[in-house]
Amino acid sequence: MINDKLPKIWYGGDYNPEQWGPEVWEEDQRMFKLAGIDVVTINVFSWALNQPEENTYDFNWLDETMDRLHRNGVGVVLATSTAAHPAWMAKRYPDVTRTDFYGRKRTFGGRHNSCPNSPTYRKYSRLIAGKLAERYKDHPALLLWHVSNEYGGYCYCDNCTAEFRVWVQSRYNSIDSVNKAWNTRFWGHTFYDWDEIVLPNGLSEEGEGNVSAFQGISLDYRRFMSDSLLECYIIEAEEIRTHSSNVPITTNLMGNFGQLNYFDWAKHMDIISWDNYPSLTTPVSETAMVHDLMRGLKDGDPFMLMEQTPSQQNWQAYNSLKRPGVMRLWSYQAVARGADTVLFFQMRRSIGACEKFHGAVIEHVGHEQTRVFRECADLGEELMRLGDTLLDARTEAKVAIVYDWENRWAIEMSSGPTVDLQYPSEVHKYYDALFKLGIQADIVSVDADFSKYEIVIAPVMYMVKKGFAQKTESFVSEGGTFVTTFFSGIVNENDLVTVGGYPGELRKLLGIWAEEIDVLPAGQFNQLVMNKPIGKLEGSYPCELLFDLIHAESAEVLAEYGSEFYKGMPALTVNSFGKGQAYYVATSASSEFLQGFLSNLCQDKGVNPLIPNIPAGVEASQRVKEGRSFLFLLNHNADPVTVDIGEVTLEDLLTGETISLNAVLPGRGVMILTEQVHPK
Incomplete structure (x- = not known):
């Protein structure tokens, strides 16, 4: 169980109250209750608010937010806010910003703009993680620590150059071993000293689109960057653990994201969490595969669906709405594949900047009379009724x-x-x-x-x-x-x-x-x-x-x-x-x-399908808990489908109905079938 303080499938998501005022906060609490929201992630991008100056920290707003959420029965996934450094840091310490693929030094702006090998970034990210952990370690709302956010992106600065040479020396021990591993006699690239090694980028070995003249060098740089970003996570996680050893720690991964070796990362995470953003045309089996990949990172342990949109993205080429019923369907797809949470980005739509058209539980119109909110509230009520029935259930595959x-x-x-x-x-x-x-x-x-x-x-x-x-x-x-x-x-x-x-x-x-x-x-x-x-x-x-x-x-x-x-x-x-x-x-x-x-x-090999002759567009998955199996049937078709479940009698957890022989799944419908449990 992620945290036994809330023994159910967590329901909620990213919440940014710092973008609003007190009158909106009270309305948020009312809406959360209507939707069955019981967990929110806060403080993801609030470093500048928490630390307005180098030696000044101000957590008053966060104290009030934590207390208010707790009073209203909402648990907190508390982020460390280190996904975007403050402007004063970039102004005072230029080493904190990244250098891009073509050797251009970045200025302040965007996010994921912190060099993972910047001594400044590592120092201050550790400090703020520690201050947060020391301050909130015993807060009754705290359920989980969330380090940074969606790690990714490479840097090619002088600090990275120096640290890459150290990394290479540690891996190969001698310059002769490096030359052998990288086959440097090709094109006369033999190195005779460590400081002759340069980074593989648009100024040296690489071109756009993963084109490299020396794959050995480029391959090692990807390993090094994955390790460097992982070290940033570990620095914060270890600092948190010195104050808060009994609360689990995670960071949100991005499925089969290409830049980081998540199997390495998983060794240092208490629980896997990830952000799921398929498009209208993404094959449902591809999304299922990535859920299974995330489950596989920690040998089949349940994972967290940390983000999904209740309606639409804002950053894809074509940001289609999720059709009616699809949000619920895809939420249960995650649960069927091992998720013990259903969380969204975001709770309330921003009014400005690049995510103002990203979907939210509470839309710009601001009330509960929207299709999206009604669907969210219905799902919240279902998850409340399921309670802890599915928690910690595992998947058995051959x-x-x-x-x-x-x-x-x-x-x-x-x-x-x-x-x-x-x-x-x-x-x-x-x-x-x-x-x-x-x-x-x-x-x-x-x-x-x-x-x-x-x-x-x-x-x-x-x-x-x-x-x-x-x-x-x-x-x-x-x-x-x-x-x-x-x-x-x-x-x-x-x-x-x-x-x-x-x-x-x-x-x-x-x-x-x-x-x-x-x-x-x-x-x-x-x-x-x-x-x-x-x-x-x-x-x-x-x-x-x-x-x-x-x-x-x-x-x-x-x-x-x-x-x-x-x-x-x-x-x-x-x-x-x-x-x-x-x-x-x-x-x-x-x-x-x-x-x-x-x-x-x-x-x-005697490996049988969960459902023989499964109809096209229907997904079957099974989780098992304490000997009791839960068969998920998900209809990704817009029209009803009949599924032959065999000569068994099962109960649908979502409706309480008894199902035998043929299960009729509505369009975009879901069933969770299990053995009937009769009260003693």
Whole structure:
């Protein structure tokens, strides 16, 4: 449980009372009660208000806010306010602002404009975090500490240059090891002294869009920046813990955000929280996948939905409204996938600056007679009735998909083979196939324990880190099923090619070797032709993007390419290894193929769908608590759908109705089905 002071699914979100006055505060409290709001996040961007001068702190407004919220029965997620430094700090200490990709020094303005390696920023962020923790550690409204906000963005200043050299020296110990790891004899880049190392940016090795002449240097800079920003979080978190050791600490992540290695961050967070902002056209399976990724950061622990909009964003190209019922539907999607909170940005719409058109529970009109507020109030009432029933329930999956941020960085910076290769998209293809089959999956790191899964899928595992091949061999030899794809086993963790034939360290496990990789432009296809029907797979399927030209060694060929000069070469193989099997999909296959392929694998391993023959547009997910299962059915269609739940009788937690055989889900409807509990 996040905090047992409020044993229910928390409901509320970001609140900025400092932007308003007393007459609005009282109205806010009235509206919060109507909507069932019981938790708000405050103080996210209030550093300048809290510390108007270098040696002056003023928390009077925050004292009043904390007390007022507590009197009205609202708990507080208290942020440290360090997401935007005060103007006086930038004026007095220029090192605090960032230097951009092209070497231009930033002035005061925006947010995320603090250099993570600025001694000034680190000093004053630690100080204010400590003062807040010391002041409010025993406040009855306090539920959770929230450090900074949505960490991200890189800096290229002199402080970062100096610290990067220290980081590199610590990682490699000697300049000779650096030269070897970065392959610096290419283009005559050999370094003879640490101070010859410069940052990879628009003035040196990189161009716009993750283009790098030296991927090894650029890869390490991304690791360094992720570590630098993480150190800023740790500095504040450790300072908080010296005063407030019994209140959990988090910061809000951003799903599969590309700049930070969240698996590293998760080790230092008490609970994962994240901000979910899909667009009108985002596939629902993509949102589900990111929820599962956030759950996977801490080995399946429940997480927090820290932000979502009740209606619309303001920063996308097309900021569509959430259609009636969608806010509730997507809120329950988060809960179905492991969230124990439903929180919004924001409580009341700002009247000025860049977020005045970002949705809010309380709209500019200022009263409760809006569609959005009514939907929020209805959801608040439902969550109140659910109480603690779902809290701490976990998800049980027998299939895992491996996701690795460093592998993603390396793929994105690779100079070839195609600009269209997007790691998250290829991972999503496999997740989407399982989603449509109604089969639950965990998203895990390369360091995860594979032994608890029947099937492990590692799409486009371009970078094979030390120990990964051996761990995977052990998993398969003990009876597991492993699947990987084209463009896998190419390089080590320094982005240096493993010679001797692709897929490098995975060659023994997969029983194949690849000599070339073909590319076709977008819209052009080859065919993946089955040698014989296998379960639900038969005939020919389109494939695209990349095409590994592979040779079978110990592997059995299950499908071949249907055209091009490599027609008849293997496109799908399986290799028996110990008690298990390892599959290689040599190209980017169609959704139809992947559904048939993964359905066969799951059937062979006894991994059953939550709902057989699940209708299109319906999502199934399950959480389990103390032996009691909760089956979520979510209808993402605008029209009603009938779902065959089998010969069981279950209760819908949301309505109390008894459901058997066929569950009729309204358009955008939700059911949470569980065994009926009869009072003793």
